[in-house]
Amino acid sequence: MRIGELAERAGVSVRSLRYYEAQGLLVSERTTGGQREYAERAVDRVILIQELFAAGLHSKKIAELLPCMRDPDGGPNERATPELVTELTAERDRIDRMIADLTTSRAVLDDVITTATREMPASR
Amino acid sequence: MRIGELAERAGVSVRSLRYYEAQGLLVSERTTGGQREYAERAVDRVILIQELFAAGLHSKKIAELLPCMRDPDGGPNERATPELVTELTAERDRIDRMIADLTTSRAVLDDVITTATREMPASR
DNA sequence: GTAAAGTCTGACATCAGTGTCAGGTTCAAG
DNA sequence: CTTGAACCTGACACTGATGTCAGACTTTAC
Numbered sequence: 001m002r003i004g005e006l007a008e009r010a011g012v013s014v015r016s017l018r019y020y021e022a023q024g025l026l027v028s029e030r031t032t033g034g035q036r037e038y039a040e041r042a043v044d045r046v047i048l049i050q051e052l053f054a055a056g057l058h059s060k061k062i063a064e065l066l067p068c069m070r071d072p073d074g075g076p077n078e079r080a081t082p083e084l085v086t087e088l089t090a091e092r093d094r095i096d097r098m099i100a101d102l103t104t105s106r107a108v109l110d111d112v113i114t115t116a117t118r119e120m121p122a123s124r
Numbered sequence: 125m126r127i128g129e130l131a132e133r134a135g136v137s138v139r140s141l142r143y144y145e146a147q148g149l150l151v152s153e154r155t156t157g158g159q160r161e162y163a164e165r166a167v168d169r170v171i172l173i174q175e176l177f178a179a180g181l182h183s184k185k186i187a188e189l190l191p192c193m194r195d196p197d198g199g200p201n202e203r204a205t206p207e208l209v210t211e212l213t214a215e216r217d218r219i220d221r222m223i224a225d226l227t228t229s230r231a232v233l234d235d236v237i238t239t240a241t242r243e244m245p246a247s248r
Numbered sequence: 249g250t251a252a253a254g255t256c257t258g259a260c261a262t263c264a265g266t267g268t269c270a271g272g273t274t275c276a277a278g
Numbered sequence: 279c280t281t282g283a284a285c286c287t288g289a290c291a292c293t294g295a296t297g298t299c300a301g302a303c304t305t306t307a308c
Binding site: 126143183 | 294295296297298303304305
C-alpha cells in the first residue's frame with residue numbers, strides 16, 4: 001500500500017510516517033518512480049510506534065528497541081544489549097509511575113465530575 | 125515559605141512555579157520587597173498540578189478545574205459548569221485510553237527485557 | 249553596613265513531534 | 279495524452295512546558 005492508505009489505516013498523518021522513516025523506525029520499498037510502498041504489517045508497526053511515543057519514549061530509543069522485539073512473523077531479531085536493557089527497565093519503571101499518576105489524576109477528574117453532576121442529572 | 129523552598133519540597137523548578145502563577149494555577153502573597161510567599165498547602169497543590177500536567181491536561185483546563193475541586197480545607201469551591209463537565213469527561217476518557225496504551229507499551233518493554241535477560245542473568 | 253544567597257522580571261532558547269507550504273514528479277483513470 | 283489526485287523533498291512554523299541568562303533588587307547572617 002502507499003503512504004496515504006497506511007496513514008489512514010494506522011490513524012496517523014502522512015507527515016508522521018515520513019518522519020518515522022527518517023528516524024529509522026519504519027522502512028519502505030520504493031516504486032520505480034520513488035514512491036513509498038508498504039507491506040501489510042506496517043500498519044501494526046505504526047500503531048506500536050505511536051503507543052511507544054505515547055508512553056514517552058523518544059524515537060532514538062524506539063529505534064533501538066524495535067529490532068529486539070519478538071517478531072510475530074518469526075523474522076530475525078536482535079538481542080538487546082545489557083545497556084539497552086538497563087535503559088528499558090528505567091523506561092518501564094517510569095511508565096509504572098506514569099500509570100500511577102494517571103490513576104490519581106483520573107480520580108481527581110472523576111471527583112469533580114461526580115460532584116458537579118450530583119443533583120444535576122443529564123444536563124437539562 | 126519562599127519560592128525556593130516550595131520548589132524543592134514539591135520537586136519542581138523555580139521556573140515552573142513562576143510559570144504556574146502566570147497561568148493562574150497558583151497564587152502567592154508578596155512580601156514588602158515583592159518576593160513570593162506561599163502557604164503550606166501550596167506544596168500539595170503544586171504536586172497536583174504536576175500530576176494533571178502529566179495526565180496531558182493543558183494549563184488552561186487545569187486553571188478551570190482547580191477551583192471546582194473539593195477543597196480539603198473546606199474553602200469555597202465553584203461548581204463545574206456543564207461545558208466543563210463535558211470537557212473533563214473527555215479528558216477522563218482520554219486518560220483511560222492513555223492508561224490502556226501505557227499498559228500495552230509496558231508489556232512490550234517487559235517482553236523485550238525478559239527475552240534479553242533470559243539465560244543471561246545479572247549482567248556478567 | 250557588607251557580603252552572599254535568594255529572588256525579581258523579561259527575554260530568548262530548547263525539545264521533538266507534527267502542521268503546512270512550495271514547487272515538482274508520479275500514478276491511475278478516462 | 280491529459281487530467282487530477284497522490285506523492286516526493288526540503289524548509290520553516292508551531293506548540294507548551296521548561297531551561298537559562300542578564301541585570302537589578304531583597305533578605306539574612308555576620
